[in-house]
C-alpha cells in the first residue's frame with residue numbers, strides 16, 4: 150500500500166493554490182489524517198466498503214472540514230465534483246474492495262470497474278475538471294506495468310483482468326498534465342498541470358519528504 154505521507158503536500162498546494170483534497174479509497178483514513186496537516190479548506194474521501202467507511206467517518210467526526218462518503222468512487226466523483234469549485238489535489242488510491250482489511254480476496258468480485266476503478270475515475274475527472282488546475286497522485290503503478298518497484302512487481306491475484314497498460318493516463322491527461330513516474334513502494338504516478346508547472350519547484354527532492362539520496366535512481370521523470 151502506498152503512502153501519501155511520502156509527499157510534501159504543503160509545497161504542492163501552495164504552488165498551485167489548491168483548496169480541496171479528494172481521495173478515492175479511504176481505508177482507515179491515514180491519507181486523510183496526513184492531508185489534514187496541510188491547509189486544505191475541505192477534504193473528501195470515498196470508500197466502497199460500508200464498515201470501513203463508517204469507521205473512518207467516526208475517526209473524523211470532530212473534523213468538520215472532512216467528508217467521508219460511502220459508495221463507489223466513480224459514481225461519487227461524478228456526484229460531488231460539480232460542487233468542488235476550486236483546484237483539487239486528488240489521491241487516487243481505490244482498488245481491491247475490502248482486501249487490505251482482510252474482508253475479501255484481491256481477485257474477488259466480477260466487476261473490474263469496482264475492483265480497479267482508476268481508468269473510470271480519470272475519465273470522470275478529465276471530463277468534469279477542465280476548468281481547474283488539479284494535481285493528481287495515483288498509487289500502485291505496479292498494477293498496470295512491471296518495473297523496478299522497491300516492493301517488487303504486483304502479485305498475480307492483483308493483476309488487471311485484461312488490457313494491462315497505463316495508456317489511459319496519457320489519453321486523459323497527457324495533453325494537459327506533466328506525467329511523472331516513480332518506483333518507490335508499489336509505484337506512483339504524479340500528474341501536474343502543464344500551465345504553471347515549474348520544473349525547479351517540482352524536482353523529486355522537493356516533492357518527497359522521506360527519500361534518501363541513494364534512492365534517486367528509482368525516480369523517473371517522463372515528460373510527454
Ligand SMILES: C[S@@+](CC[C@H](N)C(=O)[O-])C[C@H]1O[C@@H](n2cnc3c(N)ncnc32)[C@H](O)[C@@H]1O
Nearest residue numbers: 174176179180197221222242243244246247263
Ligand atoms: C489501499 S486502500 C486505501 C488507503 C488510503 N487511501 C490511505 O492513504 O491510507 C484502498 C481502499 O479502497 C477501497 N476501494 C476499493 N475499490 C473501491 C471503489 N471502487 N470505490 C471506493 N473505494 C474502493 C478499499 O475497500 C480500500 O479500503
